[in-house]
Amino acid sequence: MRRPLTLASPLRLVFGLLALTMATPEAAALSQRTFVASYGSDASPNCALLAPCRSFNAAIAQTSGGGEVVILDTAGYGPMVINKALKVIGPSGVYGGISVIGGAGPTTGIVINAANADDITLRGLDISGVPGAAGPFPDIGIDIQNAGGVHIEKSTVSNFTQDTSACIKLTAASTVRVYVDDSFLRACRTGIYANGTAPLANRPSVLVDNTRIERGRGTVSYGIWMQGAIDVSLRNSMISRQDAGIQFDNLLSGQVSHLELIGSEMARNTTAILVNNTTNGSPQISIVGSQIVQADNLMLVSNNAVGGNVWVQVADSFLSYTSVNGLTFSNSAADVNTRMALELVRSQIGNIGGISLTLNATNGCQVQADIRDSTLFAAGTILKTLGTSSFINVSLIRSNLNHATTAIDHGQGSIQLDSTHVNYNLNDFVNTGSGTIVSNGQNMVYNNINAPGPVFITPLVIPLK
Secondary structure, three states: OOOOOOOHHHHHHHHHHHHHHHHOHHHOOOEEEEEEOOOOOOOOOOOEOOEOEOOHHHHHHOEEEEEEEEEOOOEEOOOEEEOOOEEEEOOOOOOEEEEEOOOOOOOEEEEEEOOOOOEEEEEOEEEEEOOOOOOOOOOEEEEEEEOOEEEEEOOEEEOOOOOOOEEEEEEEOOOOEEEEEOOEEEOOOEEEEEEEOOOOOOOOEEEEEOOEEEOOOOOOOEEEEEEEOOEEEEEOOEEEOOOEEEEEEEEOOOOEEEEEEEOOEEEOOOEEEEEEEOOOOEEEEEEEOOEEEOOOEEEEEEEOOOOOOEEEEEEOOEEEEEOOEEEEEEEOOOOOOOEEEEEEEOOEEEEEEEEEEEEEEOOOOEEEEEEEOOEEEEEEEEEEEEEOOOOEEEEEEOOEEEEEEEEEEEOOOEEEEEOOEEEOOOEEEEEOOOOEEEEOOOOEEEOOOOOOOOOEOOOEEOOOO
16 A cells, blocks of 8 residues: 655655765765875875775865865875865875886976966975887976965975976966975976066965985076076075076066075086076075085176166175186176176185186176175185276275285276285285276285286375375
């Protein structure tokens, strides 16, 4: 006998349909926290703690924006694509591996292309290129295309060695903030490639803290390669064994870019810092409490663009041990208002095989140096001025120039001495052009051998006012 229809029957039917609908994968709610494990399965409907997924991409698909993917045990979890706010967390003691083999598979370990306000955190990951016998080969460790902020913490990226490769690559036309903390970037063609491609009031930036960028690979290697309009800051970090420790070029026209080294060390690079300004962009460099040592050239800075003003500040730092040259500044812009300026304060430059500081100006532009409370010692030549522009100006204030073959090789512009010691050199002031040296009469020039041969400059004493 059929049971009579009651009011509860339609309700049971509705609830049953709802249950079936909610059980389908398309309608399943995303989780705020998902999990991956070596024993997991990508067929898991929600990547839960008791039923984890096997790969990062499967877990990300099940994770809500602003959520997190947690690694449960040591394993390799494959490359991933992140398109929303997300955390990928490898707990301490757990290896979360991403091997990029190339070939038919992805050539990038992590691709980040999220919304402008999305923050992404990557913690405790090991991303490694594993080249096979045939290409395409592993290219990029972490490719940051867009996001609000990207935090890379306690991670290692290594072995991306092609000419287009980088451990971390940022190419952005929006304000993307990248933070690299407590990490290792090694054996890449470029440790960090940072390019701001659009003129913005708030430039994209990379802040590196407690991190080592070491042992570059490839045809020519770069610890950090800066282009466009970009800000890069290193604190308590090291760049070592690169062809160019930091290269700064192809600046965005009319834009200012910043490089800061704070409490950091650059060691055993062929050229520690290389700046080549061919646009009217303005690179500004600040080096504070840092060491730049054991390079063929410590710093090479050149500009040939009208309006391409370059500013370098070095304070409380030690620059030493090079077989070639220390700091070389060359400005060839055909404009009297285009200048390079160096401020060297409470710092040391020494043990230089060639020239400690070279200032070269041609085509009517300016090069200026303000050296205060500093010591320049043990070099072939400590200070050399040359070029065709008379707008070279050097101030030496309360500083020491000692133990060199030649203290000052002066060919162009003017040098002012104020309470400066020039002692124990073979030659003090050698005239190789039309330069003049002016003194306030408060300097000590003594114990210089002055062997016969060079034409010397006698400083013009200007009375104190």
